[in-house]
Amino acid sequence: MAGATGAAPAAVSPEAFLAMGRQVLAAQPFSILLGAVLEAFEPGRCTLALPMRRELQQQHGFAHGGVLSYLADNALTYAGGSALGRPVVTSELKINYLRPAVGERLLARAEAVHAGRSQAVCRCEVFVVLADGQERLCAVAQGTIAALPERPEGASA
Amino acid sequence: MAGATGAAPAAVSPEAFLAMGRQVLAAQPFSILLGAVLEAFEPGRCTLALPMRRELQQQHGFAHGGVLSYLADNALTYAGGSALGRPVVTSELKINYLRPAVGERLLARAEAVHAGRSQAVCRCEVFVVLADGQERLCAVAQGTIAALPERPEGASA
Amino acid sequence: MAGATGAAPAAVSPEAFLAMGRQVLAAQPFSILLGAVLEAFEPGRCTLALPMRRELQQQHGFAHGGVLSYLADNALTYAGGSALGRPVVTSELKINYLRPAVGERLLARAEAVHAGRSQAVCRCEVFVVLADGQERLCAVAQGTIAALPERPEGASA
C-alpha cells in the first residue's frame, strides 16, 4: 500500500485524510476487483469494508480465507502507514481464523499499537456483519508495516 | 478448503488425486475469480499457480499482498488436508513478504512438515516467475491446518 | 501448561482459581528458574509477572527476547486454558518485539479473544515496568491454545 501516507497527517482535515485514503484504494486494481470500501481512516487506524458476494466464497459458502487475509493485510497497512506518516510496505502478518465468515459483509478494523522510526506494529480484527447488523469476530491479525526505504524490499501491498 | 481430502490417498492414482484437488479448486468461486490453477498435488504437498494480470495488482504494479496471502492460504490447506487425509480448515497462517512480486505468474509450493492426529503444520514458498522462466522467491508462509470437527470452528477456506 | 484448567471455573472462588493457577506455575521448573509470579488469573485472562535480574538479560542489558517469548507463551496458555476449562497445550504463537525491555520487572497480560470447542485464540501484551511504576509496552503476541486430545500433540508448555 506504498504511497498511502506520504502527506503529513497534521496538515489535512479528517475528510481530506479519508479522501486521500480512498484515492489509494481506488488505485489498487485488486481492491477494486474485490469491492473493498474504506469506511474510516485516521492516523493509526482504519476500517475497511467488503460486501460479501458469491465470488468471494470458498466451496462451502463461507468467505474464502484469502479474502479475510486480503482485508487484514490492507487494513494493517493503512493503520501502519498512517501511524508512520510515510510510504510503507507490509513486511509480514499473522492471521488466526476464528469461525466461518457467513454474512452480509466483512469489516476489518485495524490500529497501530506501536510506531517507531522505521516500522509500525499493528493489530486487526475482522468481523462478519449479519443481516440484522450484528457483528461477529471471525479473524484476528497482527503484523509489521515498514517505512519504504529508497530501494524497496519486502514490498507487498 | 474443507472437503479437499476426504478420500483415502492410498486408494487413488496420482492422476485421480490431482483431478480430485482440481475439482475442489473449481468449486471455490474466489479461486475462479483470481484464476488459480492446481499444477501438482500429492499427499502432503502441492503447487498452486496464478497467472498475473492487472486486476491482481496494487497501485505500483506489484501483485497485491492479499493475492500472495490467498495463494499461501490455499496451498497450505491443500498440503495439510492431503497430509491428514481428512476434511480440514485453515486455523492460522503467518506470511513474510520478501520482495515486490512482478512477473508473469505466481507459484506457491507448500508441504506439510508435520501431521498429527488432528492438525498439520505446513510451510509454503511463493515465487514469482519472470518472462524468461526464472523463479524468484517473494514470500514464505507457515501455518496450521486443522481436521474438521463435527461442528466446524476456525473455518476459513 | 497442560493441567492448568481441569477444574470447572464455576465451581471455585476467585481466590481458589488464582491459587490453582499458582500451583501449576509452581510445578513448572522453568518458571521457577526464571522467577515468574502469577499475579492475576480468572477464566480467559491472566497477568504473569517477572522481576528483572541480570541473568535474564542479553548482552546489552535488555531482557532477552527468549524471556519475553517465555512470558507470552505461558500467559497465552493460562488465558486459553482457563477459557476452555480443559487441559491444554500451546499450539503456536507469534510475537512482535516493540522496544528494548529495560526496567524493574516484566508484566504479561493475556486474554482469550475466542474460545471454541477444541481451541482458543488469545492475545498478550508484555510491558516493562520502570522504577517509577510506569509501564511501557514492549511486545505483543497472538497464539492458539489447543485442548489436549487423548494422545497429546503439539505439546509445549
Next chain:
Amino acid sequence: MAGATGAAPAAVSPEAFLAMGRQVLAAQPFSILLGAVLEAFEPGRCTLALPMRRELQQQHGFAHGGVLSYLADNALTYAGGSALGRPVVTSELKINYLRPAVGERLLARAEAVHAGRSQAVCRCEVFVVLADGQERLCAVAQGTIAALPERPEGASA
C-alpha cells in the same frame, strides 16, 4: 543479539567466525543461565544446542515452550545477523510446536531465506535428540531480523 555480526564475514576464517559467535553467546547472561552452546555458525546459518535438564521443563517433564522459543529466537537472530553482516535485533517471530520435546538435548538449526538491505527473513527447525542420537522435529519457526538503526527499536535479543 545485537552485535553478533559486526565483523565482515569475508575477513574471517570459519573457526574465527564460530569463535566470534560464541563470544556473543557468552556475553548473554540468559543463554548462560539456560546452558546454550553454539555448535555451528557461518554466514546465514547456525546450529544452537541446549542440553536438557529438569530446570528447563514444564510440569509434565517436557521442555517448556519458552525454552523452545528462546532457542528459535536466538538461532534466527544468529542466522539473520550473519546474513546481513551487521548488528541486528529480532523484530518478530512465529513458532509452531509440533510434539512434546522429551530427550537428551535440543538442537535449533536456522538459516536466512532472504536478506535485503535492512532485514533478513529466517527459518528455524528445533529438534529434540533422543538417547540413541535420533533427532525428532519438535518445532518450526519463522521470523524477521532487522539491522540495527542508530536509535534502536524493537530490540529484543
